[in-house]
Amino acid sequence: PVPVVLDCDPGHDDALALLLAHADPRLDLRAVTVVHGNQTVDRCLRNALAVCTVAGITGVPVARGADRPLVRPLRVAADIHGESGLDGPLLPEPTVRADDRDAVTLLADTLRAADEPVTVVATGALTNVALLLRAHPALRDRVREVVWMGGSTGRGNIQPLAEANAANDPEAAAEVLDALPLTMVGLDLTHQALVTPEVVARFTALGTPVGTLCAELMTFFGDRYAEVFGMTDPPLHDPVAVAMVADPTLVRTVRANLVVETQGRWTAGATVVDLDRVTGRPDTATVGLELRVGAFFDLLLDAVATYR
Ligand code: BDR
Ligand code: CA
Numbered sequence: 001p002v003p004v005v006l007d008c009d010p011g012h013d014d015a016l017a018l019l020l021a022h023a024d025p026r027l028d029l030r031a032v033t034v035v036h037g038n039q040t041v042d043r044c045l046r047n048a049l050a051v052c053t054v055a056g057i058t059g060v061p062v063a064r065g066a067d068r069p070l071v072r073p074l075r076v077a078a079d080i081h082g083e084s085g086l087d088g089p090l091l092p093e094p095t096v097r098a099d100d101r102d103a104v105t106l107l108a109d110t111l112r113a114a115d116e117p118v119t120v121v122a123t124g125a126l127t128n129v130a131l132l133l134r135a136h137p138a139l140r141d142r143v144r145e146v147v148w149m150g151g152s153t154g155r156g157n158i159q160p161l162a163e164a165n166a167a168n169d170p171e172a173a174a175e176v177l178d179a180l181p182l183t184m185v186g187l188d189l190t191h192q193a194l195v196t197p198e199v200v201a202r203f204t205a206l207g208t209p210v211g212t213l214c215a216e217l218m219t220f221f222g223d224r225y226a227e228v229f230g231m232t233d234p235p236l237h238d239p240v241a242v243a244m245v246a247d248p249t250l251v252r253t254v255r256a257n258l259v260v261e262t263q264g265r266w267t268a269g270a271t272v273v274d275l276d277r278v279t280g281r282p283d284t285a286t287v288g289l290e291l292r293v294g295a296f297f298d299l300l301l302d303a304v305a306t307y308r
Helices: 012-023 041-055 103-113 127-135 137-142 164-168 170-179 197-205 209-229 237-246 293-305
Strands: 002-008 027-034 062-064 118-122 143-149 182-185 251-256 258-260 271-273 285-291
Touching: 002 012, 002 103, 002 237, 012 027, 012 041, 012 209, 012 237, 012 293, 027 041, 027 103, 027 237, 041 062, 041 209, 062 103, 103 118, 103 127, 103 137, 118 127, 118 237, 127 137, 127 170, 137 143, 143 170, 143 237, 164 170, 170 258, 182 237, 197 209, 197 293, 209 293, 237 285, 237 293
Parallel strands: 002 027, 002 118, 027 062, 118 143, 143 182, 182 285
Antiparallel strands: 251 285, 258 271
16 A cells, blocks of 8 residues: 555545545555644644544544644635534544644654655645655655645636635745645646535445544535535545545646746735646646546545445
């Protein structure tokens, strides 16, 4: 299996990404680190631990990370994820405890201990990964690549031209892109992974606590997307990044020049992708463009079904 760490901000779609990362047999989830984003880092950490508690995930260290972006003020997404960051289901008091280490230390220890380079799946702002690189620049060789849910080749979702994970910490995204191989799982892909009522029904039909949790999470998330974006079926962003590490054939990708706008007055956090090769700049990233949607949901459901 591919050794992975998951850096996340649960978050409804992050919760499903965590469940998938732990359950898919092609992945070996070595650590979970939590970053600010959908809510404060403390709420996101609590949510990660609550999901682990419901699912019985006890052997994976979970650590608290950055409580704010590198330079910009904290911005949370209560309109989409609620005041807890994981509104909807009634979650238990977590019995799984957070690791004593902070996220950067846990990431560094995990990279050092691994016998091969580790894939970092990031489903929030890239603050923790940037801080890891600042603190331990030599460890960049221990990272195989960063597969990041963030960005877009076109329109954004928090700004007209910026996706939330990119806009929340553009400076971190730019630093990570400069230092590490990066695959962008942007809105281009994730807006193909729409959670239809049939998908929710498949979670419910599992008849397990984790299946019910997924259905309840997706119902709340869908209601918020309907209200905020007028979308009937919400896009399941974060699990797409995990799934494509488990099965790279799920996604058609291209190599392209990607830069992150950190200066723009109206466009900070825009991920500028030169798909048409008009700039002559070198390729800097792999960019996902097309998802095999049916296969993606089958993979996700198979993974969630393993929780009894
Ligand atoms: C991203 O922003 C967060 O709200 C989601 O968890 C996802 O990672 C989508 O723009
Ligand atoms: Ca997220």
